[in-house]
Amino acid sequence: MENRPPTIEFEDETIDVERLLVEPQDGNVPLDSVMCFNEKTSEKATDIREVSCSFGATSAGTAHEEGDILNRDVLNSLHTEDDGGYFRLQNDFCSMGEEYLLGVGFAESITDLEYVSSECLQISVSDSPVLTCAGIDSPWKSDLFKIMEVPECQNDVVDLKSYEFSEIPSPQHESEKLAEKKPLKSPQESIDKVHDVSRHYFDDVPSDENATSLSHPVEMFSCPKDEKNDEYGPAGQSGESNRIQGKDELVTLLSAESPSDALPMLKRSRKPTKRYIDEVVDPISRHSKRRREVSSSTVRDKYVGVKDLKKCHMGSKAMKLPAEESAVKAIQVPFGLLVHKECPESPAYKLVNSSDKRILMNKPKDNCVASKNQKKRDECTPVVHQMKRSDGTPAGSQKKDDNVSGAHLMKKDQYITNIHLTKRNESVMATSQKKKEKDLNGGPLMKSDDCLTAPSQKIKERSMFAGSPKKEDECATAICQKKRDEFPTVESPEEVSGRRKHHRLWTNAEVKKLIDGVAEYGVGRWSRIKKIYFPASAHRTSVDLKDKWRNLLKASGLQGQHKEQGEKKRNIAWRPLPKSILRRVCELAEMHPYPKGGKPTTAHIRHVSPDKSTDITLSDYRRILRSINGS
């Protein structure tokens, strides 16, 4: 593209360079040049000049100052330092290797660009002449890109390059896999230079000559390393150009491994080291199955570690990795992570981890999320366990293998179904557990409570409640007992089957107390009443009091007036309330409309208006009578 014109101009130089190159080719020299590269990258403009020079030097092998000088001069004259630098380099290369070099140059630029883009190293790019190259789009880029598959390297391109070069071992590898599919049009020098460059590039990997062409460049990018400019610093020549070329060359070389040009001196393409491959694989994983496997394994490990750590963070990282590898995987993993995050607390968590983390985790998560209360949470835990059990076995067998997504799906379905089942069971279990808990807590407390006498063990519930004897009310004990007997038959069964854990019958004494409390503090002050009248009874909460009151009202027929008749019957069926209680309830109800409408709650009000109370009582009395009559 743009390079050509300059290349033409530089041909003279190129020639010189070639000449130089032909003579000696020292790896060291190129290295020096490389070193310069690094420096250059930082410096830019000046670098550019130097680069051109260096390039020549590299090509020459031993640094021929003359050639360098020439190059420099030409470059300087031709190019402005800043933007042109990179191009110039390429041009120079072109001149050197002409087409071959050109191609290489482009490839490099492309790779660089890509790499840069991938890394989002805009800054470095902007600074480095490379950017200009990037700016110039070449068809090569796309191709290169494909091949390369941008790795995730975060390091600056420049750094990487520099690093690579720096590491280049002085000795060059004899065996060269320069095999170039493309006939190298460029003179040997160019080739040599290329080789050197390539070698530099791959320095990271000690001369590995296994030619896996593609992987190399990627790897290079992927692994940023310290810049070893120090050693080669003296050469102080534009490393960029060399570097760039090197990359391109590498690519080309890799692609074509014809040793036609292979010079013993030059180390050409390096075959990707294992390490290279691995590195490449992780980010790229898609291409080769093998790579994928490797990557997957690594990823798994990571995940496992994460799980173990219980980081559970959905962190972009976690998400990222899977996403990169494969959609399926990506999806799965994140889920698992999420789940973990959601409820790491659950013991199931561990178990789940052992078996199939991802899938299992999902469910628990949902459950956990859904569960707001502790109760729910508890439920969740058991559920998870169950799930684990049911799914765990199969899950374990399946493992996380990337395998077919289908398997995964199946698993999920299974899991889901299991979950449902478990959930149902869970509910039951939860209820039972609840009961137990309550019993534990309530049992002892109850004892201490008012319950003076423990007459009714007939009731199932009581038995369940671990000897919470209920205090017998002053009011007809016989009645109470009767009630109890009735109640248990009627209510207890429901309770047992139902979610109600323990249904504690309200004794008349309790009711009385409640009424007293209401009379004293009014309706709606349940907490207070509870405190005062049921301080010891743990099982009677303010809510319970409220509920009881409500029930009393219903029973008294005050509330569901419109259904009075029906209520009567209900009441009867319900429970024989002692008249006294009913009456009082009615009174209080009159005084304090239940939903505390306008209630003159306080006792003094009551006192203040005894008439009222009386009136009320009368009105209520009728109802009460009716109810009683009904009964």
Add this chain to the structure above:
DNA sequence: TTTAGGG
């Protein structure tokens, strides 16, 4: 945390 209300 308490209260009110639905279930």
Add this chain to the structure above:
DNA sequence: CCCTAAA
């Protein structure tokens, strides 16, 4: 009694 929303 349980559960939840609202305060």
